[in-house]
Amino acid sequence: MDKFKDLPDSDGFFGDYGGKFVPETLMYALQELEDTYSKLKDNNEFFANVDKDLKQFVGRPSPLYFAKRLTKYHGGPKIWLKREDLNHTGAHKINNTVGQILLAKAMGKKRIIAETGAGQHGVATAAVAARLGLECHIYMGANDIQRQSLNVYRIKLLGATVHAVKSGAAILKDALNEALRDWVTNIEDTYYIIGSVTGPHPYPMIVRDFNAVVGRELKEQSIELFNKFPDAIIACVGGGSNAMGVFYPFLEEDVKLVGVEAAGSGIKTGKHAAPLNDGKPGVLHGAKSYLMQNDEGQVIDTQSISAGLDYPGVGPEHSHLKDSRRATYIAVDDVEVLKAFHNVTRLEGIMPALESAHAFAALEHLVKDFSKNANLVVNVSGRGDKDINIVATMGGISLD
Amino acid sequence: MESLLIRLELKLNTLKANARKALVAYLVAGDPDLESTLELMHGFVSAGVDVIEVGVPFTDPIAEGPIIQSAHDRSLKKKITLKKIILLVEEFRKKDSNTPIILMGYLNTFLAYAEELNNIHNRGVDALLIVDIPGESNLNEVGIYNKSIASISLVSPTTSLSRVDGICKSSSGFIYYVTLRGVTGSEDLDIKDAKQNIENIRTKTILPIMAGFGIKTSKDAAYLSEVSDGVVIGSSLVEMIHRASDKKDYKYIYNYLNEISEAINK
Structure with missing residues (x-):
């Protein structure tokens, strides 16, 4: 068996779990992300920049x-x-967004999207997007918007647009659905900063590595x-x-x-x-x-x-x-x-x-x-x- | 027993032999109710539909725009399950043994009924179109072991040519070319790209190629049918069905399908 630390495998699986179960339109963006990340992963300069931001910004x-x-x-x-x-x-969420925004920059993406539940990932994404002057859209369940109103206002102060998601139970899961739909639609200029070790490969690996x-x-x-x-x-x-x-x-x-x-x-x-x-x-x-x-x-x-x-x-x-x-x-x-x-x-x-x-x-x-x-x-x-x-x-x- | 994979192949080959384009129509099972779905399926065929895609509802249909999402929600509120949908197909087969039927949906609902799927080819289902599996995967690689049904894969404007080969090799029935970057029913139909991309796919496969996602007017349908082997109409039908769901008078839908059928076969 593979050592735990060597996972995921090349198809994005941790044992039986993981993979890339997405609509076809997204496959290209995932490949593009995977290629960029695997190139930058061994690039000392890239990680020196991440470390610098973690020290001075975080x-x-x-x-x-x-x-x-x-x-x-x-x-x-x-x-x-x-x-x-x-x-x-x-919160810890900023560790991931600091890293992923540099990936977005390396890929030349101009528009940032993210989902958020408690709003911490939304704030952490809006903050790094503001710092690089990138357009930012945060998807959040309408119910979460109500129960986490402080964070919603913080996201807005940081210059991002908050989209209220009313489908389903109007919580995190539904925000993720809507962010994925945005990504499918705006695939070429948009980078999706997923906020947890979830989603299709390579996200679970990337978010883990940055955290x-x-x-x-x-x-x-x-x-x-x-x-x-x-x-x-x-x-x-x-x-x-x-x-x-x-x-x-x-x-x-x-x-x-x-x-x-x-x-x-x-x-x-x-x-x-x-x-x-x-x-x-x-x-x-x-x-x-x-x-x-x-x-x-x-x-x-x-x-x-x-x-x-x-x-x-x-x-x-x-x-x-x-x-x-x-x-x-x-x-x-x-x-x-x-x-x-x-x-x-x-x-x-x-x-x-x-x-x-x-x-x-x-x-x-x-x-x-x-x-x-x-x-x-x-x-x-x-x-x-x-x-x-x-x-x-x-x-x-x-x-x- | 003869493999029912033949029904879909036979239909598409016959159309081709007669220089006709296929009209594929989508609806969500159980919206507004299963009786209506059955009525609509027969009505579709009378109106010139060649292949029917029956949408299997899922709580989180990430490839769908708002129109089809709402239809999934309405269907789920009626407690529609894959089991009931297979029974619906059996009911349909009592009167129609020629029209191929594709079940379209998301992997998780199919996995929940993986055993039941083993014999659906004997119950009238011809193919599965699972929106969220990588096109290169065979059905058995994702946990669906029925080898007697076709597996239809999607190719999108963003699919690299290097992957098209692998996708075509693991597909049967036809290739579904997604005519836009976006969710179902979007406005930004990508007609210009479609011609070139479909020509590229043709270099990799002899399977027929259908174009779909965002086709609403007979003009768009006519244009896309020139570069493909047929078109898929989805969101606009789902919306029309919903609008007519009070009185359940679906005549205007059949007229619309008739018009498209004629437009693609001028």
Whole structure:
């Protein structure tokens, strides 16, 4: 079997998952992207530019922080936080957009499109497009526009156009459909910056590679701060880009990897967004992967307190890591997540995004498996400022 | 038992022998309901349609424009499944054993019924057109093992000539040339490119080539039929069916198809 780190194969598969399941018109654009990326991948100058932007524009490296009071609260292993919430624009999403915008530039594309759920990827895309003076269009579900209004305004301030998508349940999945339709229509001058490790090959690989800076930094920082690699890394999984970015450099190391999905109202209710826990393999948005679907092969509506995890699919590499048991995937529900959000905010003075709060909520289930000497790292994928309206509403407080 | 792949080949060969162009018509199964779909299918044939493409609804039809998307949604609200659509085809076959039928849709819905697909050639289905599989793939490579049905692939204006060869080799029935860069029903029909691109495809295959996506008027149909072996009409029919769905009086649709059939065979 191929080593995990050597995947995907040349057809874009991670084991049984991945591939390029797209309408024919897009095949040419995917090939063009793949060719460009494979040329630039070994180009030191290209990556020197990416690194420079990560340092000066994003503010990397993000710190590895010891969460003293949270450690005490759980009473078990040492808990460390990888602070992606401190990145410019507020989440890990910018790692990917900084890289992909340079690919777009190398390909001479003048127009940038993206989908967004929580709005973080929309903001991160609009920011890099603004910086290069490129026309930018963000597709966002009409329901997400309502629940993430702060980010919508940020995207507009950055000069991008926000397109409200009203089809389906008007959430992330539907925004992706519409972005793909835009791309099919404007294929020649448009670059599509996919925001997660989802979609057709080569996107899952490219988005992972650009996010892998998180895991590479963590390798150095963990050696520096506690003299060995972490015993476990915990990250939330919607499409799964923050998780894949922090997992990837550790795939061949003896480190437990835990992905946390959104159980929404509870796995048993069926109202959730946890395809790895309660879905089955299928094909959506260009790739084969675990999928929330009914017996007729129709994609079913998802539910989660966090717009960024409210997606019926998941990156194909996660499906492969699940089947091969290299990573473990659990799910936590909205109630647990909200509790974890408040807990971390009060104990550490850090307000995590509701997406990242899923990883914190998982600690309740995980700490018992580790000794006091163990080191657990939670990837804090983003900050929670965008979510204060939701948190207030859930607490019965009106901010108007 | 004779392979029903023959029905589609026979139809297209006969048209060619008579120097006629094929009229392929698309509709979404179950929009507005299955009884209407059955009525429309027979009506299409009487109006001069040679091949029928039956759309299988999917929640996330990424190659479709708003008209066909809405039809998929309406069909799903009626709880239309692939299973019911195969029964519909069997019903159609009771009165019509000559008109080839293609099921067009997205891979995930076909995979959900992979076993049921094994014998659909005996139940009246002649071909599958799966919009989201790479054209070079054979059906068995994506998990559909029926070797007695045709697999129709799309070639678009952006398909490189180097790939056309592989796509044609894994296709049967006909090649579907996409006449625009965009989703179904778009406005920017790419007539100029079509001629050259179809000529390029012809150097790679002896299969007939149909042109479709965005053809609405008999003028466009007439022009494209000059450079191809026939045309596919989709979105405009779906829209007309929807507009007539209250009174279920589909006569004006049959007139429209009649007009196109005559225009492509002048």
